[in-house]
Amino acid sequence: MQIRDLPYPDPGRPDVRSGRHLLIWLGRNQLAGQIKATLWGLLHMAAVASFPIPVGLAVQAVVDRSGTRLALAGGLMALLGALSAFGDAMVHRAVVTNWITAAARIQQLLARKTAELGAALTQRVAAGEVVTVSTGDVEKISWFVEALSRFTAALLTTIGVCVALVVYQPALGGVVAMGVPALALAVLPLLPRATRRADEQREKAGRATELASDTVAGLRVLRGIGGEELFLTRYRRASQEVRVAAVRSARMWALIAAVQVVLPGLLLIGVVWYGAGLAHEGRIGVGELVTVYSAVTFLLFPLQQFEEIAQAYSFSRPSAQRAARVLALRRTEPAVGAEEAAGAWHGQPLGGDLYDPASGLAAPEGRLTAVVCGDPDAAGRLAERLGGHAAAEEPDTAGKEPSVLxxxxPLDEVPLAVARAAVLVQDKDPVLLSGSLAELLAVPCSGAVPVARALAAAQCADVLEALARSAPRSDGAPPDPMSATITERGRSLSGGQRQRLALARSLVTDPEVLVLDEPTSAVDSHTEARIAEGVRDLRSGRTTVVLTSSPLLLDRADRVVFVRDGRAVATGTHRELLGGAAGYRAVVTRQTEAEHQMAGPAPRCVPARDRPEGGTGDAAVRAERKPDPAREDSEQIEESA
Incomplete structure (x- = not known):
């Protein structure tokens, strides 16, 4: 695999049993690249390791006053220099290729896992940790992949030089052959402590990153409550903890580096002292002493690779462990008997009634079903289940709940792309990506719902006017709101505007089943009523599920399901449940039973289809709702903030 061939058509199925297994899997998938880099590394190091030979020949030629041998030694030096430079350039090219392709493979795997799990990913793994894994951890894993081939070349070259020295000069070569392994293993007792300090640093850095990302995400809210200084103090404290941990880790690695300098220096001194004695006794020549000295000097270079691979592995192992933990997350396993039910799907588009066996909730095909939970968190979990987005589970805990049908x-039994195309879930806090409005609405869709119609149904007229004022202007042409830029996560818009644009995007998609979790929680009652009518008309004939407690939406639904403690306990129209289910009435009207009895019978709700044009239907519905300051228009909230 070359860099120009990226991205991978298929990054493969990683071995995620542990971080070590993930590193081994990466190595197997890059075997050709590792062998290529190792061979180039051998050429480079062999050329460098051979320099003592012409150096010794040159010294001996000077001693013997032989000009021919001196010229030959000079020519050999030039050849080895050229080979060393060429090999160095090629090994650098090869290891960088390995580094980039390994990083690309891991990032593709993480991106695929993120798309597979969706919102369930952050339920199991903190958002800050996901960012750390996809950036810093990927870099550390790739560092080990890059260093592995250089270490292999250094190891083979070191063994070759030691064997050659023993053969060339047994007395000095034996000293070197015994000393080099001792030098390579001398740092092993220090590595566990260095690794622990490095892990501590990474853990603190991950917490600081998560704190920073959470602070940035809630910056507007923090400004509204005057909490900037509080969170800034918290981040300063976390940053200082990272600094202290980094200094402690650096001290340990500095000690390891010092050992790698001091011990080889002592070996070099010992070899020179012993060799000088042998030369004085006439047992070896001056040229032989210079050759052995040069060879020992060269061995200091591959020993640095031993230090680097130890450091790279100690950093990459926990990084690979975190990446493996994320990649090991998966969709829930099918319940017993789900395989037989899945046999009903033969590749055709999914359709029909939506049914959740865990809660007993049923949404008939082509109808608008409203669901009242009372607990926002329970509603969010139910919405994810209806979309087949149940929280990712570890292999030993999966399969405890049956899949939605x-x-x-079963949605868990069909390919992920098919399930996502059939059921679209819009959660209560939808995300708008940066770009123009046209790019925001350019989503995979059936083509049956024009963009203009979706925007109208979501009541985005005022949003378009605001975007038109910020849109780029051309010569004489009116500003086009579709070309206006939407900043990251739609931060330039109010909460209500973001919510309505997200709803329009979902309506454009036109899925077989659309699940909306509190789609109007940030808009005022008048806009909410118009949105309810627009969604009902636009989604006519399509299955739509709305999780809400708003009477304005509930009154427009074909059927309403009341869910309590995770089970569907009542089904009917809004008026029927309002009059016959005390728990439902308490959630929707926010009244206790005693307050309801004091207030008298509930106001009559007139279905939308029976209301006169501009009649009192909306007023009757609004009479059911107690004022709720939390449901003020978000534009007013954010303006006051």
């Missing part, structure tokens, strides 16, 4: 087919 669409037309009798």
């Amino acid at each position: 669409l037309g009798g087919v």
Whole structure:
């Protein structure tokens, strides 16, 4: 695999049993690249290791006053220099290729896992840790992949030089052959402590990153409550903890580096002292002494590779462990008997009634079903289940709940792309990506719902006017709101505007089943009523599930399901449940039973289809709702902030 061939058509299925297994899997998938880099590394190091030979020949030629041998030694030096430079350039090219391709493979795997799990990913792994894994951890894993081939070349070259010295000059070569392994292993007792300090540093850095990302995400809210200084103090404290941990880790690695300098220096002194005695006794020549001295000097270079691979492995192992933990997350396993139900799907588009066996919730095909939970968190979990986005589980805990069925087919049993195309879930806090409005609405869709119609149904007229004022202007042409830029996560818009644009995006997609979790929680009652009518008209004939407690939306639904403690306990129209289910009435009207009895019978709700044009239907519905300051228009909230 070359850099120009990236991205991978298929990054493969990683071995995620542990960080070590993930590193081994990466090595197997890059075997050709590792062998290539190792061979170039051998050429470079062999050329460098051979320099003592012409150096010794040159010294001996000077002693013997032989000009021919001196010229020959000079020519050999030039050849080895050229080979060393060429090999160095090629090994650098090869190891960088290995580094980039390994990083690309891991990032593709993480991106695929993120798309597979969706919102369930951050339920199991903190957002800050996901960012750390996809950036810093990927770099550390790639560092080990890059250093591995250089270490292999250094190891083979070191063994070759020691064997050659023993053969060339047994007395000095034996000293070197015994000393080099001792030098390479001398740092092993220090590595566990260095690794622990490095892990501590990474852990603190991950917490600081998570704190920073959370602070940035909630910056507007922090400004509204005057909490900037509080969170800034918290981040300063976390940053200082990272600094202290980094200094402690650096001290340990500095000690290891010092050992790698001091011990080889002592070996070099010992070899020179012993060799000088042998030369004085006439047992070896001056040229032989210079050759052995040069060879020992060269061995200091591959010993640095031993230090680097130890450091790279100690950093990459926990990084690989975190990456393996994320990559090991998966969709829930099918319940017992789900395979038989999945046989009903033969590749055709999914459709039919939506049914959740865990809660007993049923949403008939082509109808608008509203669901009242009372607990926002429970509603969010139910919305994820209805979309087949149940929280990712570890292998030993998966399969405890049956899958949601669409037309009798378990969503967990069909390919992920098919399930996502059939059921779209919009959560209560949808994300708008940066770019123009046209790019925001350019999503995979059926083509049956024009963008203009979706924007109208979501009541985005005022949003378009605001975007038109910021849109780029051309010569004489009116500003086009579709070309206006939306900043990251839609931070330039109010909460209500973001919510309505996200709703329009979902309507444009036109899925077979659309699940909306509190789609109007940030808009005022008048806009909410118009949105309810627009969604009902636009989604006519399509299955739509809305999780809400708003009477304005509940009154427009074909059927309402009341869910309590995770089970569907009542089904009917809004008026029927309002009059006959005390728990439902308490959630929707925010009244206790005693307050309800004091207030008298509930106001009559007139279905939308029976209301006169501009009549009192909305007023009757609004009479059911107690004022709720939390449901003020988000534009007013953020303006006051």
